[in-house]
Amino acid sequence: MSDATEYTRIVDGVLEVTISTSDRGTSLDFAGVRAGTAALSDPDTDVGAVLLVGKGNNFCAGGDVRAFAAASPRGPYLLEVAAQLHDFLRLLATGPAPVIAAVQGWAAGAGMSLVCAADIAVGSPATRLRPAYPGIGFTTDGGMSWNLPRIVGTARAREILLTDRVLTGEEAHDLGILGRLVPDGSVHADAAELARTLAAGPRSAHAGIKRLLDSSARTSYTDQLDLERAAIAAAGDSPTGTEGVNAFVEKRAPKF
Numbered sequence: 001m002s003d004a005t006e007y008t009r010i011v012d013g014v015l016e017v018t019i020s021t022s023d024r025g026t027s028l029d030f031a032g033v034r035a036g037t038a039a040l041s042d043p044d045t046d047v048g049a050v051l052l053v054g055k056g057n058n059f060c061a062g063g064d065v066r067a068f069a070a071a072s073p074r075g076p077y078l079l080e081v082a083a084q085l086h087d088f089l090r091l092l093a094t095g096p097a098p099v100i101a102a103v104q105g106w107a108a109g110a111g112m113s114l115v116c117a118a119d120i121a122v123g124s125p126a127t128r129l130r131p132a133y134p135g136i137g138f139t140t141d142g143g144m145s146w147n148l149p150r151i152v153g154t155a156r157a158r159e160i161l162l163t164d165r166v167l168t169g170e171e172a173h174d175l176g177i178l179g180r181l182v183p184d185g186s187v188h189a190d191a192a193e194l195a196r197t198l199a200a201g202p203r204s205a206h207a208g209i210k211r212l213l214d215s216s217a218r219t220s221y222t223d224q225l226d227l228e229r230a231a232i233a234a235a236g237d238s239p240t241g242t243e244g245v246n247a248f249v250e251k252r253a254p255k256f
Helices: 031-039 065-071 074-094 110-117 146-152 154-163 168-177 187-199 203-216 223-235 237-247
Strands: 009-010 015-023 049-055 099-103 106-107 118-124 128-129
Touching: 009 031, 009 099, 015 031, 015 110, 015 187, 031 074, 049 187, 065 074, 074 110, 099 110, 099 187, 106 110, 110 118, 110 146, 118 168, 118 187, 146 154, 203 223, 203 237, 223 237
Parallel strands: 015 049, 049 099, 099 118, 106 128
Antiparallel strands: 009 015
């Protein structure tokens, strides 16, 4: 694939995907979603982290409601755009690379869904999150009804979704939706640095951790122990695991 498009670029092993732009009012830009899907589907894409960004004052202000209003009929249009978003989200979830979200400003509707889907979301006290779907009479999409209860618990998820609650950055951090809270104005820089650090790290270990976390949602405790045993044994014989252990014993930085 090309290293850069209007919506995607690869720098220092990080695939950066722009999911909203200021010229669209920072609503979810499906050209960015499709570009991200294409990049993640390309077998030649070799990255160690994915960074989701908004190019504007907000991470993502949600779906383009004016486009919803203009669609006729609306149901088939929503079916198609939700399918495009969900194809992207499946690749983020099943791919080996950690997903980082740089959550500046507002993350509403599908924007909040993308935050919940990230492995690590970075925000600031100025960050605001809102489900937004009830405000226009819609149900959720983007996996929010699956991810949010697993992050905050079922009772809190019900309260947040049904009341269309606005969460401050501090509240979202306390609830675990934002993994890191950084000073206002440094969200993108901090998220990009985190993505670069992860990309330079033990990629096969990160991929294995993601697989184990995914399986834990549907696996019994004893079965998960078996999966962990098999995974750590495989890691021990892998080039990454070999280098990590050797570097530790030799008291040097590993070269992953």
